[in-house]
Amino acid sequence: MTLRQPDADHLLFLRLRQRDEEAFVTLYRRRQAPIFRFALHMSGSATVAEDVTQEVFMTLLREECGFDPERGTVSGYLFGIARKLVLRHLERGRPDVALDTESDEGGSPELAITDDPLAELTHREGIEALRRAVVTLPRRYREVVVLCDLEEIDYAEAAVALGCPIGTVRSRLHRARALLLEKLDKDRGQGLPLSRLKPVRCEI
Amino acid sequence: MNCQEFWDRMPELSNQLLRDETEHVEACPDCSRVLQRQRTLENGMRHLSAELQSLQAPPRVEAGLTAAFRAQALRREAIPPRTVWMPLFAGIAAAVLMAIGLFLMRDRPAQPVHRRTAPAVELAGAPGQTYLTVNDVAADNDGFIPLPNAEQIAPDENVNVVRVEVPRSAMLAVGLTVSADQGSELVEADVKMGSNGLARAVRFLNE
Numbered sequence: 001m002t003l004r005q006p007d008a009d010h011l012l013f014l015r016l017r018q019r020d021e022e023a024f025v026t027l028y029r030r031r032q033a034p035i036f037r038f039a040l041h042m043s044g045s046a047t048v049a050e051d052v053t054q055e056v057f058m059t060l061l062r063e064e065c066g067f068d069p070e071r072g073t074v075s076g077y078l079f080g081i082a083r084k085l086v087l088r089h090l091e092r093g094r095p096d097v098a099l100d101t102e103s104d105e106g107g108s109p110e111l112a113i114t115d116d117p118l119a120e121l122t123h124r125e126g127i128e129a130l131r132r133a134v135v136t137l138p139r140r141y142r143e144v145v146v147l148c149d150l151e152e153i154d155y156a157e158a159a160v161a162l163g164c165p166i167g168t169v170r171s172r173l174h175r176a177r178a179l180l181l182e183k184l185d186k187d188r189g190q191g192l193p194l195s196r197l198k199p200v201r202c203e204i
Numbered sequence: 205m206n207c208q209e210f211w212d213r214m215p216e217l218s219n220q221l222l223r224d225e226t227e228h229v230e231a232c233p234d235c236s237r238v239l240q241r242q243r244t245l246e247n248g249m250r251h252l253s254a255e256l257q258s259l260q261a262p263p264r265v266e267a268g269l270t271a272a273f274r275a276q277a278l279r280r281e282a283i284p285p286r287t288v289w290m291p292l293f294a295g296i297a298a299a300v301l302m303a304i305g306l307f308l309m310r311d312r313p314a315q316p317v318h319r320r321t322a323p324a325v326e327l328a329g330a331p332g333q334t335y336l337t338v339n340d341v342a343a344d345n346d347g348f349i350p351l352p353n354a355e356q357i358a359p360d361e362n363v364n365v366v367r368v369e370v371p372r373s374a375m376l377a378v379g380l381t382v383s384a385d386q387g388s389e390l391v392e393a394d395v396k397m398g399s400n401g402l403a404r405a406v407r408f409l410n411e
Binding site: 019021024025028029032033035036037040049050053054057058061126127130131134145149150151152170171173174177180181184 | 214216217241242245246248249251252253255256257259260261262265266268269270272273274276277
């Protein structure tokens with residue numbers, strides 16, 4: 001069995017367990033922004049995001065914080081705590097954005113191609129439309145998009161944070177992107193949403 | 205490879221297509237266009253991510269956490285670590301137990317040396333232990349010890365004496381002391397039987 005080499009976050013974590021304030025502050029400054037953004041995207045509330053960020057790092061100060069370097073990185077661990085705190089908040093019935101429509105809108109018409117509605121995604125309005133589409137995704141798809149696409153953490157780390165296998169992360173991301181395309185198409189009043197396109201067996 | 209098989213592989217999540225995937229995309233304009241849209245979406249996500257990079261927790265969060273860290277450090281310094289407390293507690297507990305033991309020993313009344321029944325098998329070699337012998341219990345002139353709850357032998361009663369081997373622990377029944385490690389040894393005994401055939405008294409031969 002090969003032991004994972006401690007990365008910079010892990011070394012900081014070890015130092016903060018020895019009551020090194022500088023290590024704690026450094027780790028906080030390295031990781032607070034992604035945690036804050038994740039909580040913000042998931043809750044839709046800056047206040048909640050602030051509370052979640054604070055609570056995540058308070059957890060690190062506890063004697064038994066539960067971080068196990070064998071299971072993943074400090075970053076994945078922090079995202080995992082943030083996710084639990086956000087879910088707890090959402091379950092209290094205060095979702096600042098109503099998002100958890102878990103139905104994926106079944107029905108799969110056959111493949112049809114529309115004109116490209118995404119060309120302006122790199123422009124200001126396009127980016128704003130994309131942001132709106134992300135925050136209206138069902139929760140389980142939104143969290144994987146935020147982690148993998150917006151925070152750009154790898155699938156393994158996302159799997160630790162979400163508590164699921166890597167394959168699940170990939171399949172959710174696949175589905176999430178299809179839903180995003182569908183939402184963007186709808187926003188533009190396009191005909192058939194791309195995510196509902198079912199490929200024809202073209203036997204090529 | 206057909207379109208279904210192509211998309212089942214989730215090619216949009218990979219940076220590079222495999223050779224058969226590339227062949228499919230080149231031959232299938234529909235999949236090629238959808239894949240291109242996926243790439244565009246990915247690019248848009250990258251831009252969105254860059255735009256959001258400036259978002260972060262307000263400074264008061266760091267200030268609050270730093271204060272919490274310092275407060276916790278102070279508390280830890282004020283309280284000795286567990287490694288100090290555990291031996292301390294163990295020492296106190298031992299001292300209390302010893303004091304209780306001494307108190308009980310001081311107030312215990314003296315035990316009578318002679319007794320008719322043995323309360324228990326006493327441990328051999330225990331300090332202060334008193335061994336009872338046939339002379340200590342109420343034996344008759346022949347050394348027979350009346351059995352507990354047995355009728356007395358009438359002066360003119362016909363009796364039989366039977367020699368048996370019994371475990372030494374049987375001596376306890378008549379008030380003799382037996383050490384724990386000898387309890388299972390066999391010892392010869394004469395049992396005096398009354399006219400009704402019931403045992404009345406016993407005499408241990410090689411105690």
